[in-house]
Amino acid sequence: MADQEDLTESQRAHSPVPPPRPDLTRAGGPRRKLGVPIAVALIAALALVVWHPWSGTSPGASNGPASTSHAGRGAGATGALPQPVHVATASLGDMPIVLTALGTVTPLATVTVKTQLAGTLQNVAFREGQMVKQGDLLAQIDPRPYQISLENAQGALAKDTALLQTARLDLRRYQTLLAQDSIASQQVDTQASLVKQYEGQVQSDHASVDTYKLDLTYARITAPVSGRVGLRQVDPGNYVTPSDANGIVVITQLQPISVVFTTSEDNLPAIMKRMHGGAKLSTTAYDRNNTMPLESGYLDTVDNQIDTSTGTIKLRALFSNDETLLFPNQFVNARLLVDTLHQAVIVPTSAVLNGASGPFVYIVKPDQTVTVRQVKVGPVDGERTSIASGLAAGDRVVIDGSDRLREGAKITIPSDQGAGQHAHAASGAGGASSAHAKSGKSH
Secondary structure, three states, X not given: OXXXXXXXXXXXXXXXXXXXXXXXXXXXXXXXXXXXXXXXXXXXXXXXXXXXXOOOOOOOOOOOHHHHHHHHHHHHHHOOOOEEOEEEEXXXXXXXXXXEEEEEEEEOOEXXXXXXXXXXXXXXXXXXXXXXXXXXXXEEEOOHHHHHHHHHHHHHHHHHHHXXXXXXXXXXXXXHHHHOOOOOHHHHHHHHHHHHHHHHHHHHHHHHHHHHHHHHHHHEEEOOOOEEEOOOOOXXXXXXXOOOOOOOEEEEXXXXXXXXXXXXXXXXHXXXXXXXXXXXXXXXXXOOOOOOEEEEEEXXXXXXXXXXXXXXXXXXXXXXXXXXXXXXXXXXXXXXXXXXXXXXXXXXXXXXXXXXXXXXXXXXXXXXXXXXXXXXXXXXXXXXXXXXXXXXXXXXXXXXXXXXXXXXXXXXXXXXXXXXXXXXXXXHHHHHHHHHHHHHHHO
């Protein structure tokens, strides 16, 4: 029985399976299942043909943001969208040729006041930071020892003067006796030599008197120059000597004062040409930020040699410094006016751009497009730049928004947008009414 069951299962496995018979009870069943996907494919193909990416129109062009984005892509591809920019007009004017350099305020005189005598400092007659004039009393040394020495020298002078007078009288007597042949000539010669000795002694006594008078003058310490005194280096009551390194006080001259700065040797010929012509080159000192002018002066002198390590030369400008805005060792920006260009073509500095071929500007054409113009730049004065060649007075140049421009790009100027916006609003209103009328006709 087992063998018979195995044979039956084997026969069943190798026997062909009959295909399923269609259900004829449903009319048109298989045809309906095939028709649905075919219809869907036909509808998709039709939609693809009607709304193709490269077709000029799309369904629903008047509705929804899809039409707007499509129109924007088309306009951007053709470069029809104008770029908003700011423009300026090139004009004729005077352009100063200015050299700017970092300088140091340097006083014309800085004096360390020291005593020329050894003695006790009796008093100090100045206040720290005070402005003094030349000859003003600063301090007083005890004068009594030098007064005594002066009186002693004057006594010696009086004594030697009397001896000289006696010797001269004796010489005249001896000369009279010699004429009468009553005295030896040797005695007359000896008396004449004695007179000479007394004359030398009197002269030495005069020098001693003058020396002690000068010491009394040195006991009064006065200001050698006009200027501002610094901090006191020694207090009254101290014994001071000429060998003291710090002295008593330091005086710095502030009025006038100078600024020392350097410039390239390439600028030296133009400077020397103007100075040899008798011109006083105006110089202005600005603060460290180069924004606020501190004082105006003139170029005083040029150093006598060029620094070979840097290729620069030192210049000194003088300033009256009436308001004492310039202080010694202060860092300032010196602006030296070398010359002035008259009737130069001037544009804002922001209009000049740098490219691979050199500086250029964007010229605004009458059709509201721009073109690139290569220019040669002249002297620059802050926000103004002179154009040596490539530009004429009256040309309009782009000064803002040039980073979005190319050759032939369309632009719009904000000052002209008022009329443009008004016209655009009117055309928008007309378009809206026309669309409304068309919508009414369709309804």
